[in-house]
Amino acid sequence: MSKEILIHVCMDTGGIAAGSLDVVDAFNAEFAKTDIPARIEKRCSLHKVGCRGFCARDVLVDITIKGEKTTYQYIKPDMVPRLVEEHIIGDTPVEEWMVDETYDDFYKLQKKVVLANNGKIDPENIDEYLDVGGYASITKALKEMTATEVIETVKASGLRGRGGAGFPTGLKWELCVKNKENPKYIICNADEGDPGAFMDRSVIEGNPHSLIEGMSIGAYAISSNVGYVYIRAEYPLAVERLAKALDQAREHGFLGKGIHGSDFDFEIKVKLGAGAFVCGEETALIASIEGERGMPRAKPPYPADKGLWGKPTIINNVETWANLPPIIKNGAEWYAAIGSENSKGTKVFALTGKIRNTGLIEVPMGIPLRDIIFDIGGGIEGGGLLKAVQTGGPSGGCIPQEHIDMRVDYDNLAKVGSMMGSGGMVVLDESDCMVNITRFFLEFTQAESCGKCTPCRIGTKRLLEILTRITEGEGKKGDIELLLDLANDVKDTSLCGLGMSAPNPVLSTIRYFRHEYEAHINHKRCPAKVCRKLLTFFVREDLCTGCGMCVRACPAGAVSGKKKKPHRIDTSACIKCGACYDVCKFKAVLKE
Amino acid sequence: MISLTINEKDIRMPEGATVLEAAQALEIEVPTLCHDPQLKPYGGCRLCIVEIKDFPRPVTACTTPATDGMEVTTESDRLYRLRRTIVELLLSDHPNDCMVCARAGDCTLQELAYFYKLRENRFIGERRHYDMTDKNPFIKREMEKCILCGKCVRVCDEIQGVNAIDIAYRGFNAKVCPPYEKDLDCEFCGQCIVVCPTGALSGVIWGGQGRQMDVKLTDTVCPYCGCGCNITLHSVRDKVIRVTSPKDSINQGWLCVKGRFGYEFINQKDRLQTPLIRRRKGGKLEPATWDEALNLVMSRFEKIKKEHGPDALAGLASARCTNEENYAFQKFFRAVIGTNNVDHCARY
Numbered sequence: 001m002s003k004e005i006l007i008h009v010c011m012d013t014g015g016i017a018a019g020s021l022d023v024v025d026a027f028n029a030e031f032a033k034t035d036i037p038a039r040i041e042k043r044c045s046l047h048k049v050g051c052r053g054f055c056a057r058d059v060l061v062d063i064t065i066k067g068e069k070t071t072y073q074y075i076k077p078d079m080v081p082r083l084v085e086e087h088i089i090g091d092t093p094v095e096e097w098m099v100d101e102t103y104d105d106f107y108k109l110q111k112k113v114v115l116a117n118n119g120k121i122d123p124e125n126i127d128e129y130l131d132v133g134g135y136a137s138i139t140k141a142l143k144e145m146t147a148t149e150v151i152e153t154v155k156a157s158g159l160r161g162r163g164g165a166g167f168p169t170g171l172k173w174e175l176c177v178k179n180k181e182n183p184k185y186i187i188c189n190a191d192e193g194d195p196g197a198f199m200d201r202s203v204i205e206g207n208p209h210s211l212i213e214g215m216s217i218g219a220y221a222i223s224s225n226v227g228y229v230y231i232r233a234e235y236p237l238a239v240e241r242l243a244k245a246l247d248q249a250r251e252h253g254f255l256g257k258g259i260h261g262s263d264f265d266f267e268i269k270v271k272l273g274a275g276a277f278v279c280g281e282e283t284a285l286i287a288s289i290e291g292e293r294g295m296p297r298a299k300p301p302y303p304a305d306k307g308l309w310g311k312p313t314i315i316n317n318v319e320t321w322a323n324l325p326p327i328i329k330n331g332a333e334w335y336a337a338i339g340s341e342n343s344k345g346t347k348v349f350a351l352t353g354k355i356r357n358t359g360l361i362e363v364p365m366g367i368p369l370r371d372i373i374f375d376i377g378g379g380i381e382g383g384g385l386l387k388a389v390q391t392g393g394p395s396g397g398c399i400p401q402e403h404i405d406m407r408v409d410y411d412n413l414a415k416v417g418s419m420m421g422s423g424g425m426v427v428l429d430e431s432d433c434m435v436n437i438t439r440f441f442l443e444f445t446q447a448e449s450c451g452k453c454t455p456c457r458i459g460t461k462r463l464l465e466i467l468t469r470i471t472e473g474e475g476k477k478g479d480i481e482l483l484l485d486l487a488n489d490v491k492d493t494s495l496c497g498l499g500m501s502a503p504n505p506v507l508s509t510i511r512y513f514r515h516e517y518e519a520h521i522n523h524k525r526c527p528a529k530v531c532r533k534l535l536t537f538f539v540r541e542d543l544c545t546g547c548g549m550c551v552r553a554c555p556a557g558a559v560s561g562k563k564k565k566p567h568r569i570d571t572s573a574c575i576k577c578g579a580c581y582d583v584c585k586f587k588a589v590l591k592e
Numbered sequence: 593m594i595s596l597t598i599n600e601k602d603i604r605m606p607e608g609a610t611v612l613e614a615a616q617a618l619e620i621e622v623p624t625l626c627h628d629p630q631l632k633p634y635g636g637c638r639l640c641i642v643e644i645k646d647f648p649r650p651v652t653a654c655t656t657p658a659t660d661g662m663e664v665t666t667e668s669d670r671l672y673r674l675r676r677t678i679v680e681l682l683l684s685d686h687p688n689d690c691m692v693c694a695r696a697g698d699c700t701l702q703e704l705a706y707f708y709k710l711r712e713n714r715f716i717g718e719r720r721h722y723d724m725t726d727k728n729p730f731i732k733r734e735m736e737k738c739i740l741c742g743k744c745v746r747v748c749d750e751i752q753g754v755n756a757i758d759i760a761y762r763g764f765n766a767k768v769c770p771p772y773e774k775d776l777d778c779e780f781c782g783q784c785i786v787v788c789p790t791g792a793l794s795g796v797i798w799g800g801q802g803r804q805m806d807v808k809l810t811d812t813v814c815p816y817c818g819c820g821c822n823i824t825l826h827s828v829r830d831k832v833i834r835v836t837s838p839k840d841s842i843n844q845g846w847l848c849v850k851g852r853f854g855y856e857f858i859n860q861k862d863r864l865q866t867p868l869i870r871r872r873k874g875g876k877l878e879p880a881t882w883d884e885a886l887n888l889v890m891s892r893f894e895k896i897k898k899e900h901g902p903d904a905l906a907g908l909a910s911a912r913c914t915n916e917e918n919y920a921f922q923k924f925f926r927a928v929i930g931t932n933n934v935d936h937c938a939r940y
Contacts, residue, residue, distance in 0.1 A: 276762070293759060298635035298655035378825040451740055451759060451766025452636045458681040458715075461764040465717040482714060492640045492649055500649075 003043040005088060008062040010119065012051035013198070013237055014206045014359075018058035019076065024048065026080035035514050044088065047128075050206020050311065052119025054106055056101070063087055069100045100344060102378060109371050111338060111364045113346045114322045118206035123241050126248040129209040135254055137328035138212060138216045139530040142262040145328075150221040151177065156332035158344030163189055163280075163317035164395065164421045164497070166343070166410040172314060176222050176304040179312040186219045186227035187315040193232065194393030195444060197424040199348040200318035204231070204238040207322070208245035212268065214321030216259065217328055218267045221483050222314055227266065230285050232273040242270060255486040277448035279494045282307075282315045284450065296448045297498035300363040317422065319348055340366030343409035347420065353390070353427035354381045365409045369399065370410065384429035388512070388564070392421025394441040395449075395501030397508025398434065417508040419501070433530035435520055438505045439467040445502035456499030459490035463506055471531040475521035484510060532576045535591040541566035543588035550580035550589060594798050596662035605658050612640055612653035615666055622666050623675060625682075625700055625789050627654045629842065632751055637703070637741050639675050642666045649675065674709040682716040682739050686790075687763075691741035693737070695791035696868070697804040701739060702790075720764070724773070730780040730796055730853050738792040740766055743783035751846060752783050772833075780849040786836070795853060801833035802826075811838070814851040817911050819843065832858050896928065906933035 007027060007410065011020050014244050014283045027046055049540045054060060057073040058401055062082065064070070070093045072083065077413035079097060087093050112118075121128035129135070141150050155170030164262045169327040176184060188211060192200040204211060215227045231239055246268055247485050249255045257265050259548070273290050278284045286308050288294040307313020323345060343365035349372070351361050356378035363372060369389060380386055386399040399406070406412050446460035466483055487503035494500045510517060526534040539550075539559075542564040551567065558574040561567030569580065569589075581589045595604045598615050610633060615622050625637035633678045635655040642653045645663035650671065665671075683705055690696045719736070726733045742759065745768060749755050756778035761767050770776050785793045807826045814821040821839035826834040835855050839845040857863055867885035868877035868905075896904050908923040909918050918936065925934040 278762075297758075298633070298652055300657065446763050450762035450765050451761070452680055452742070453638050454636070454678050455638055456738070457740065457763055457766060458685050459677075462681065462684065462715040462717055486677070486715070489674055493641060493674050493678060495635055495638065497650075 002014055004066050006064040007044070007046045007064070007088075008049045008119070009046070010052060010060045011048040012202055014051060015058045015060070016056035016237070020059040022077040023037075023061065023075055023080060026077035027084070030081055030084045047122045048124065049120060050123045051115075051202040051360055052206075052356065052477055053110075053115065053202075053362070054103070055360065056350065056356070056358040057103070060099075063093075065091065071103065072097045073099045073103065077250065085251060087579075090163040100161070102357075105378065106359070106361075106376055107374050109367065110362055112362050113326050113335075113338070114203060114210070114348055115206070115360070115362045116326070117137050117210070118202065121207065123206050123208055124244050126209060126252060128195060129207070133329070134209050134325075135252075135443055137251060137325040138213050138220070139260050141217050141220055141328050142260050142264060143456070147177075147221050147223060150217060152327065153332045154221070157327045158332075158339070158342075159320070159323055159327060159334040159335065160343065160410060161316055162319035162323070162347065162420075162422070163532045164392070164419065166420055167318055172304055172316075173218065173222055175302075176312045176314050179305055181312055182223075183226065183311055184222050184224040185308040185311060185313040186222070186224045187214055187282075187285070187289070187313060188215055188227065188231075188321055189280060189282065189315055190235075190238070190316040191273045191280040191285060192235075192318070192422060193280050193448075194395075194422055194424045196350060196352045196426050197393055197422050198350050199360065199423045201235050201238050203318050203348075204235070205321050206244050208238075209249065210244045210322045211242070211318055212249050212255065214324035216266055216314070217324045218314060220264055221408050221522050222312075224314070225265045225267065226288055228271050228308070229268060229375075230271045230273060230279070230289060232275065234275060239272065243474070244268070258575065259479070276445075276450070278450045278496070278498050281498055283496065284335045285315065292376065293450075295452045296420070296498075298495060316390070319423070321423060337514060338364050339549040340407060340409045341410055347408070347423060349423045349425045351377055351425050351427070353425075353434070354384060354429040355427040356380075356381050366407045368404075369406050369408050370404045372425070373404070377427065377507060380427065380429050382429075386427065387430050387432060387446035388428045388434070390418075390426040390428060390437065390505075391424065392501075392504070393424040395419060395447045395497065395504055396421045396424070397504045398428070398437070398511040398512060400474055404436055417511055419504070431528055431530070433471075433526050433528035434509045434516045435467060435526075436528075438473050438509045439464065439471055440465055441505040442502065445498065449498060449502075453493075453495035453499060455490040455493040456495065456502065459486060460499070462486060462503050463503065463583070465491070466488075470517065470520045471526070472533045473520070473524045473531075475517075475524075477521065480510060480517050530590050532578055535576060535578075536571055537569050537574055537576065537578070537581060537591050538571070539569055540565050540588050540590055543586050545586055545588070547585070549583045549585065551579055553579040555579065555584040594660040596658050596660065598664040599666055609658050610654060611644070611651075611656045611662070613662055614658045615642075615653060615664070620666055623652050623704060624654060625704075625739060626743060627719040628743055628747075628787055630872045631743065631746045632789070634746065636740055637739070638678055641671060641674060643668060643671065653724050663857060676710070679704045679708050679845065680710055680713055681715055683710055684713050685719050686739070687719070687736050693791040694794045694798060694803060699791060700789035708724065708850060718764075721769075721823060726775050728776040728780070728796075731776055731785060732796045732799065733765055733776065733783060734755075734794075735769070737790050738768055739790055739825075740768070741789060742768075743751060743787040743789070744768060744793060747783045747787045748778070752779075752781055754778050754781075757784070780853065780854040781847065782849065785852075786845060795834065797853060797856065798834050801831075802828040807833070814847070816848075816854065817882050818914050820914060820927065821847055825855070861875055890934035892939060893929065903933060905929050905931055907933070907935070909936045911936065911938040 009024050061072045061075045062069055111140050117132050151170055151173050156475045157167045160166040259266050273279050276294045277289045281296045282303055284296040286296045303313045303315055339345050345361050346364050348362045352358050361376055379473050386401050388400050390398045397419055399416050403416050413420050442464040446464045449456045451457045483506055487506040491500055491503045519527050524534055546564040556573050556575045558570045559567055593604045598618055601618050603614050603618050623639045626634045633655045634865055635652040640653040641650040643650055643665040720734045745758055748757055754874050757768055757770050759766050760769050810825040814823045821843040824836045834853050835852055837845045837847050866879045869880040870877050909921045922934045
């Protein structure tokens with residue numbers, strides 16, 4: 001990076017969706033113009049970088065001239081010529097497009113360990129990873145540490161699995177090493193399937209080499225020579241960048257026979273998932289790699305004893321593996337100093353929902369939830385009131401607004417009836433119906449159940465049916481108790497983590513939002529005005545201009561009225577589809 | 593050996609035994625639907641859940657390896673409630689047509705429903721409906737009665753090595769079927785029917801012939817080949833309606849398509865019951881006594897041997913005979929007739 005002018009364009013899935021490919025093309029087109037290259041060509045380089053987290057403001061572009069970095073937000077291709085003309089050639093930043101001070105608020109309380117180099121380096125170029133000290137940790141482990149020392153370091157760091165359950169990583173490795181059977185296998189679980197979660201995806205898209213390095217460290221620690229990355233096929237960009245990174249690592253001698261000039265061999269194979277959520281469960285994932293139907297099996301024995309092909313196997317998820325290079329590099333004490341008592345280090349969250357600053361964040365464990373929502377997240381989008389924060393995806397629960405000051409770590413989340421999960425964080429405001437949100441998650445889990453065990457296969461289906469009937473106004477007295485009974489029984493008897501955690505949304509919403517269930521069942525009313533079958537649509541005559549949009553939108557012919565006179569909705573004909581409500585420009589259609 | 597306690601009773605088991613095996617060794621009844629001692633543990637039905645000291649939640653006895661010092665409880669109010677919920681869930685997606693089901697009286701699910709006194713069902717909801725009927729001639733598949741215990745899939749894979757069926761689709765829609773949901777086209781050994789705990793699988797030719805009442809059981813040996821599989825004929829009023837095989841037999845209860853389904857010849861009207869002899873040249877075959885028939889064969893053998901020598905005769909034995917019968921047969925040809933012209937159909 002010796003060029004004086006550096007341009008970084010955010011090129012993860014979010015950035016690309018926002019149009020960053022066109023932005024890069026626009027820069028290249030601009031540089032291709034006859035008079036420009038002579039002035040800047042030799043000094044300027046354009047870099048595609050991974051996710052830096054602030055997806056809400058994509059496309060983000062950094063222009064650095066002689067070490068002076070300027071960040072632009074919401075960049076569109078037609079803005080590029082002016083950036084080149086005024087900033088790159090003219091050396092005068094375009095102030096109106098620069099990020100404001102709220103941009104820094106997003107980062108102020110974050111602590112980047114896993115994502116430290118995301119957004120700074122080109123994920124498709126191994127040299128940029130090497131420039132920021134990449135592959136130094138595995139070299140250090142191979143040259144200066146024994147395998148036992150590596151495991152001791154990981155144990156002392158307090159790192160816990162980032163895939164959901166939070167099992168201490170070093171302990172898992174130690175158990176695996178105690179098993180004398182060989183060969184041993186290393187697996188990276190990149191089958192991130194929670195709705196709204198994109199942490200692992202961003203790590204692979206933004207810094208795939210950190211994953212390869214982390215897995216190499218793990219392989220050395222447990223003496224494994226073969227690793228697998230099980231990655232979902234729905235992540236084409238991550239798959240492509242991982243494949244490129246693996247090729248580059250092989251070319252540099254970082255994978256294959258005698259890696260980094262040592263006598264240790266390590267190779268990584270990639271296995272694509274076929275779209276089953278349950279394959280994120282470790283035993284189902286192993287079955288899938290073996291070519292079987294992706295169905296979990298009972299534990300014990302755990303994979304550390306009998307895993308892939310019946311051999312001792314270590315499975316960790318992407319984020320866990322990516323934590324290892326910094327731990328080895330900076331030492332266990334450095335890592336253990338970050339975080340809370342029983343949850344060390346940082347955690348990456350995908351912050352979505354009714355929040356101003358949607359994006360990918362990395363925070364130290366133990367940070368107050370309030371800081372995440374109101375400082376980093378910038379508060380509720382549209383100025384509504386916070387109702388709850390849903391964590392842990394479909395396996396997690398909802399943290400109500402009264403727990404806003406809790407410190408976010410494994411134990412505290414479990415205490416309030418939720419879980420860390422893989423790190424999805426969905427912010428809900430008063431316009432979200434908790435019964436309906438629960439119904440959504442159960443719809444997901446019951447469809448993704450593999451069907452092997454009875455409670456998950458039929459139990460989640462029945463939970464969904466009861467929830468559906470409540471949201472459709474057909475709830476019966478006793479439904480809440482029935483939900484609680486069934487949810488607890490499914491939790492207690494299911495075979496794998498999917499079934500065990502699928503009832504969590506039911507249990508946690510009834511715990512904190514029982515009154516919403518009661519309103520649906522007893523009063524046939526949806527307090528958040530979401531469950532359409534419980535709503536009545538009508539027109540406010542003083543606001544209605546008689547434009548007739550609603551008449552045209554209504555599929556049931558329930559709206560009538562003379563032109564330019566207030567219209568009426570015939571409630572007996574209304575099918576409560578909400579088309580009139582959505583189409584009215586004057587907010588004259590009300591729902592109650 | 594390891595020692596553990598189940599319901600406060602001590603038991604010593606060999607290393608590698610499961611908790612379920614230990615319980616069974618103590619003759620403690622633990623309900624199961626998906627377990628079969630001849631198949632690998634599956635842990636799908638979840639009925640055999642037990643509580644083990646220091647375990648955070650109930651675990652399935654069939655999959656959990658017994659370890660030294662383990663303290664297991666197989667009966668408690670909580671376990672009763674959980675097992676009852678599981679059976680209730682299964683019944684909520686079941687046709688409950690026991691009155692017309694071939695397996696009534698011989699169905700584990702029905703037995704469990706009876707045990708847990710499940711008359712009402714709290715979870716009545718959508719049921720699976722499958723319109724397609726499998727048109728194969730042997731195995732009747734009523735998949736709406738299937739409880740997804742996976743035994744048929746495993747027996748087909750682990751015992752028969754055919755892999756004709758597997759589970760397709762997910763969750764509530766999961767379903768056991770042949771590839772692409774076509775009609776079953778396997779070797780029709782029917783092992784799947786034997787392990788099925790409900791009425792989902794049965795024999796096509798068994799339909800409407802009689803259930804368990806008034807069935808007379810006769811133990812015998814399958815006549816089809818020299819393996820000598822033990823079979824049990826189920827008959828009603830002197831008519832064989834079904835063939836099964838006991839688990840504790842030399843063939844461990846497994847049969848082939850012929851042994852299991854090829855019994856209808858017994859009741860055929862045109863089945864030969866006496867030897868037939870053609871008494872005049874060009875005449876009809878007429879019934880004869882065994883003495884008459886054997887005497888005829890003997891005289892013809894003697895005549896041929898006398899006129900053309902022993903090598904003019906040859907014997908071809910059948911694979912349907914036992915080893916002993918085949919031994920006697922070759923002895924007869926070599927020692928009595930005096931020729932080595934003897935062979936066996938299984939060589940071809």
